[in-house]
Amino acid sequence: MNQSRLAYLFTQYTNGNATPEEMAAFSELTADPAYQEQLTALIDQLFLQAPGKTQMPEAAIQAAVKAITAHQPVMEAVPQPATNSRPAIIRYRWWAAAAAIILLLGAAAYLLRPQTPAPIASIPAADVAPGTEKAVLTLANGAAIVLDSTGHQVIKQGNTAISQQGGQLQYSPQSTQTEVSFNTLTTPRGGQFRLTLPDGTKVWLNAASSLKFPTAFTGKDRTVVLTGEAYFEVAKNTDMPFRVWGGNQLVEVLGTQFNINAYENESNTKTTLLQGSVRVSLPAAAQQPAASVVLKPGQQSVVSGTGTIPVTTVSAADAVAWKNGLFQLDNTNIADIMHQLERWYDIDVKYEGKIPEVHYTGGIKRSSPLSKVIAMLEATGDARFRIQKATAPGAGEKDIILVLK
Template structure:
């Protein structure tokens, strides 16, 4: 069956216009493909991402309710079909956009080479977290560091009631390319760090506030303490909360700091500007222009990295390659004039980089070449060409 025939059959199925034999064929086909793969369209996390994007596209069309129901069902089926057709690569690409003017050469530098995840203590001691075994403890002054299952770390202070002159002494958790980490702080707050990120936090929280500093991207679930606000400093912007959940993306090579709220309330500040977010809103802090604004977004798009997915939502190839560089630990070199076509889609970060580049190449009218760096023999460079 060709792609057009498949779409026609699915459209008839969605509109309840196909014959009984065709209906049985579609349902048997979907069930068979699901049984032959390790990915399920009933997988809740992936399905919710897909549904959220479909729902937003439908809402933007502002069509009558009855028509929305038909469209929603049809596009769900198309998304499911597309996911099965591309199941081997873990990619679902639902839309690509018209080309815009071309941009000049550009280089995305190789991420910092720090080896594995590290915790640098305030006294200068560096703990290589890959060397810690699951369940093991490391004692550092008043603090204990425990490695839990997977990339998870618990930092605890033995006695926070004592007057210990350590509130101005800071520890730094550094996460390299290609991995994520979870940190539990002494107050019970949890932080998930994305690739190429750093979280700096005091040895002991101060009495008036709980301050941390972020470089890169992290998702926070902050323990509620009414008299002790939790403050995140990220690339010139500040986020202040009492107890809530939110995501911050503050990479130094990106033009904006994005704060996305999933629950509770946060106040975002940039210089003299300040605004308050409600769930489903995102603050955009433009560091160079010192501008701060907000908009409603789909939070799942900006939290997909926690589930090891890329979600590209109307992004040009340069924005996509920034994410690819940090996850796959590569330098990216753009040669010649590169089109700024926009892409949308979902891709599993557990899949090889070659599969992602292959599909982007087919859709984007551009070419990719993987090569070894002449100095770092084990590192790769991606060359993007028109």
């Protein structure tokens, strides 16, 4: 009887419909170790159903975040007598599942026991908004055109017409009579933009990135130069291969979908294939021949300056989650997460003391303000943060430093 009662109360709580009496009954059952295994199963089920199907109300989210902050996850095994080992294992799985749900739902899972902990003191009233659609288009003559999500215009460049509709830029179809010049689309930190090239290839440009490209492809190939990160959906043309230079590597395709992460402040350049096939090559170096690999869908190459190109099988959807509005974390360490936050929120991160050896798995909406992202990270790990205004000489009023302490 109590097992079915617990399932009902769990549903009431996660839907935000529990009455005070039901909350009291729920707390009593969750305090009983006999029901920890059922709780784990309920969380696993909610975890699987989470994307697009489960949404907790804000009040429940905040209450759960505070509760989980008060009860930190058990991150390593604790020696227990043989007769008492199973509850410890169950408790570990329970908190690990709860942490995953926090990230997937952008909130917390549920309240283990009634508590009145202090609020998360490190989250200030001031906040940082997420990035938006904005970029700068630099024409061949040096003219710079500022683009944002509200713009609607047609830019004439010789025989080329460039149409902007909000956060998208589209070049007119190429013509053999078009005079070729080179333009560069640059996104700042806190910006992203979409681009359709003259051949019909679609490009999504992530924050702090740039793409240099011709106004028409008239040679034997279609070559562009990338810094930062971009996702490509290449228009097929077997007579004119598409080539991307970036991160000391060359990617060659005919028509396919792939993502390149080639930020200068990252230790590796990663190319992830979603559809079709691509060849990733390294130029020959002194006393070292050129190297190349051909990727299949679901594979990722990693270039790190060693002269080799290791290839692994990955979740291709995770690699392009940024394009779909998510920070997708897969056992991601603090340093890599901080790089993403710096680029998307246009902030600087400062480290105080030793960086915690903690990793995160799950998804966070890129539309979330910085404070909510921090709250989720703090609720599921040992890292603590502080937002403060930059005080260095020349710092502007909007310059923000996120301190990892």
